[in-house]
Amino acid sequence: MNKSLTHIDSDGTARMVDVGAKAETQRLAIASGRITMSAEALAAIRAGDAPKGDVLGTARIAGIMAGKRTGDLIPMCHPLAIDAINVDFSFEDEAVRATATASLTGKTGVEMEAITAVSVALVTIYDMAKALDKGMVIGDIRLIEKRGGKSGTWRAEDRH
Numbered sequence: 001m002n003k004s005l006t007h008i009d010s011d012g013t014a015r016m017v018d019v020g021a022k023a024e025t026q027r028l029a030i031a032s033g034r035i036t037m038s039a040e041a042l043a044a045i046r047a048g049d050a051p052k053g054d055v056l057g058t059a060r061i062a063g064i065m066a067g068k069r070t071g072d073l074i075p076m077c078h079p080l081a082i083d084a085i086n087v088d089f090s091f092e093d094e095a096v097r098a099t100a101t102a103s104l105t106g107k108t109g110v111e112m113e114a115i116t117a118v119s120v121a122l123v124t125i126y127d128m129a130k131a132l133d134k135g136m137v138i139g140d141i142r143l144i145e146k147r148g149g150k151s152g153t154w155r156a157e158d159r160h
Contacts, residue, residue, distance in 0.1 A: 019078065022107040027148030029102050031114035033141035035122045036095040041132035045125070046091060055128040056089050059098070063087035063121030067102055067113040077112050080104055085113065087121050098122050099144070111146050 037045075044050040052058075064085045071079030083104045090097045100117035102110035122138045129136065147153045 014076065017076070017108075019107040022150075024105055024107055025148045026105050027103065027109050027146070029109060029111040029114040029146045030099065030144040031111070031118045031142065032097060032099045032144050033118045033122050033138065034092065034095045034097045035125050035136050035138045037129065037136040038133040039094070041129045041136065042091070042094065042096070044132055045096060045129060050129050051131045052128045055125055056096070058128055059089070059121040059124040060087045062124040063098065063100055063117040066120035067100060067117030070113045070116040073116060074112055078108050080106060080108070080110065080113065082110065082113060085117055087117055089121075096125060098125075109146055109149055111143050115141060115143060 041050075045055045048054060064087055066073070067085040067087075068082055071077045081104060082102060085100065085102045087098060087100045090099070098118045098121040100114045100121065102113040102117065104110055118141055119138075122141070126136050126138060142156060143154075145153070145155045
């Protein structure tokens with residue numbers, strides 16, 4: 001068995017990793033992504049007057065809800081008792097950046113929960129503003145940092 005492929009057994013069959021014997025530790029993950037758009041769409045979101053209403057407020061709630069449901073969406077993810085998920089937004093040139101932070105005390109990490117929260121928050125921004133710009137582009141979704149567990153802290157290198 002290839003030890004680097006923890007979700008594949010010796011026969012090549014997909015499996016869920018058994019975390020029963022692992023110690024509970026405080027775990028945290030931060031993920032980020034962005035959606036680029038026209039100046040018109042960005043101005044409407046910034047001003048809070050997009051046709052469908054409060055774009056960022058709705059996207060924040062959608063991201064939090066999605067992060068909590070990650071175990072239902074990603075086949076090999078464990079359902080987790082999340083302590084907190086926060087989704088924040090910042091404005092950039094021609095874009096909105098979403099950053100999600102997920103945390104818990106448990107036996108497995110929350111990287112997928114943070115990534116899922118960011119992804120759904122960005123898709124929600126698209127849905128809420130598509131009347132203004134159907135050509136918006138979602139991208140740069142990635143893990144920024146994770147803490148806790150056997151492997152400790154990991155931070156993304158600046159790739160720019």
